[in-house]
Amino acid sequence: MAVAGAAGGGFAAAGCGAETSAESITLRMVAADYGDPRRGNSTQGYWDALVRQFNQRYPGIAVDVTVHSWKDVDRTVAGMVAAGRAPDIAQIGSYADFAADGKLYSVDELLSIPVQADLLSGLADAGKVERVQYGLPFAASTRLLFYNRTLFAKAGLDPAKPPRNWHQLARAARRLKAAGVRIPYGLPLGTEEAPAEALMWMLGGGGGYTDKAGTWTIDAPANIRTFDWVRENLVDRGLTNPSPGSTDRQELFDAFTSGRVGMLNGHPKLMKEAAASGVKYGTAVLPGDEGPADTTLGVADWIMAFKQGGRREEAGRFLEFVFEEKNHYTFVDRYDLLPVTTSANERMREAPEHKPLRRFQDQLPGAEFYPVGKVSWARVSGELKSSVGGVLARGADPASVLGGIQRKAESEEAAARTR
Known part of the structure; x- marks a missing residue:
């Protein structure tokens, strides 16, 4: 104090x-x-x-x-x-x-x-x-894809050519796994990072939490397709950390700085942590469905x-x-x-x-920020932290999980308007 x-x-x-x-x-x-x-x-x-x-x-x-x-x-x-x-x-x-x-x-x-x-x-x-x-903005950050250049070279991947789309990302993750990398792609959907990681993937798939009018679109078809892809091409193939829905960001940052993660999304703080640990890393624009994502998370x-x-x-x-x-x-x-x-x-x-x-x-x-101006955001953010990780649980249906969060968001929005 x-x-x-x-x-x-x-x-x-x-x-x-x-x-x-x-x-x-x-x-x-x-x-x-x-x-x-x-x-x-x-x-x-x-x-x-x-x-x-x-x-x-x-x-x-x-x-x-x-x-x-x-x-x-x-x-x-x-x-x-x-x-x-x-x-x-x-x-x-x-x-x-x-x-x-x-x-x-x-x-x-x-x-x-x-x-x-x-x-x-x-x-x-x-x-x-x-x-x-x-609200006065106090500090800001954006996100980039971080990758371990040493592990890329070990897997026969060109460290100067990071993945630009999801297909290339999945291919790189498979090569990293074949080379013995413990966590080819770090996916933190635990409570610490869930709203951020989820939104970055949604943006890469052409979706997001809201549309341009500010209406909640959490269970939009684009978002459902995104998590279907992540589950089928990364999680089910063992190319991520074992339990993405219960893994926090710092856990994976620590694993990256100890050389056990091939790729993950990160913010500026990770640069210093990686450099201090002697990790040779590169950064790239977030990969999207068909090419580099149009925007990143701010x-x-x-x-x-x-x-x-x-x-x-x-x-x-x-x-x-x-x-x-x-x-x-x-x-x-x-x-x-x-x-x-x-x-x-x-x-x-x-x-x-x-x-x-x-x-x-x-x-x-040009970054995409959380919809912080929506009165319901604080409660919706809490719901995302507690629930969105379930979208990749074994046997889960992304449409059902996202639909539940969507209904909660709409309910919170309606309640906010009657205050």
């Missing part, structure tokens, strides 16, 4: 020197952990340092930050809100249901126009409900301010500090994420040490 504050501190204008007053106000914030506690790089350290810097400018605003794992943080904040103890600020995976219930400040109530203008426009738009922005995490405590001004000042170029860049640089502001994005693109990230950055403007 990070606490900064001093008795006696007034509110200075953003960027100005601190003044003093009689009382200190404490902001309570809940945040997600992007680090790996096993390696001693928990996000708590970032917030500890940032809060100390913020308090030098605003000694009258204390900030109490509590960091939770990604598996727990959304549920923790939802429980706090339900119990009438909403944090002042939350940095989590979704915002729309809170916005629809009137619990959040809008972004223009919190940030000055220059700070708002620095946000990447596509991500800012993704933070809107009914054309009003409530993921943005969100930060928001709750109205309950009535600390709009103080929350806005802290959020403006969070998005200052040096502070935002420090965070994304430390955790191998993509910036959500123009200023930090340009700085990263110009940094020679971040040249490997440019391919991910190039994909960001």
Whole structure:
């Protein structure tokens, strides 16, 4: 837990020197952990340092930050809100249901126009409900296909020619298996990565979670065909990890960095982990049904301010500090994420040490994001985490599994409209 504050501190204008007053106000914030506690790089350290810097400018605003794992943080904040103890600020995976219930400040109530203008426009738009922005993008990532170049060479595959379509991917997986590779293709449909991995495959097959009008299409024919293909051509042939529906992403990332996985979809963090382990890897655009996928998955995490405590001004000042170029860049640089502001994005693109990230950055403007602006998304995401892995279970019918999730999504959407 990070606490900064001093008795006696007034509110200075953003960027100005601190003044003093009689009382200190404490902001309570809940945040997600992007680090790996096993390696001693928990996000708590970032917030500890940032809060100390913020308090030098605003000694009258204390900030109490509590960091939770990604598996727990959304549920923790939802429980706090339900119990009438909403944090002042939350940095989590979704915002729309809170916005629809009137619990959040809008972004223009919190940030000055220059700070708002620095946000990447596509991500800012993704933070809107009914054309009003409530969610602030906090960090972003896109996905590429990672493959082990050494294992490719061992299997007689050209490391300079990664698979461009599903047929080539299945062929490469068969060659890898024949060469003794334990997991030719890593498929994490466990709770940690299920919504992401599932959507990447759907996009490659010409489907997705919603259509252009925003209507749920989880059980669309294209999505059913996609998972029929994955089951028949990868899972049933033993070309993936044994139980995709119960396998989490980090488990497969660890296996990739130890040289036991031939291919898997990954985000920028995997580059550093693989390089640190001495794995020679390559990256490629996600393969699609007939050729490279038209788009890839884009993921943005969100930060928001709750109205309950009535600390709009103080929350806005802290959020403006969070998005200052040096502070935002420090965070994304430390955790191998993509910036959500123009200023930090340009700085990263110009940094020679971040040249490997440019391919991910190039994909960001055209990436497909989760439908986070739908009020029902938080609950549908939870249903995907718990259920979509069953689409590849032995004897399962993808149409039946996806149809069940579709009905749940439609029910949640109808309930949201009657709030």
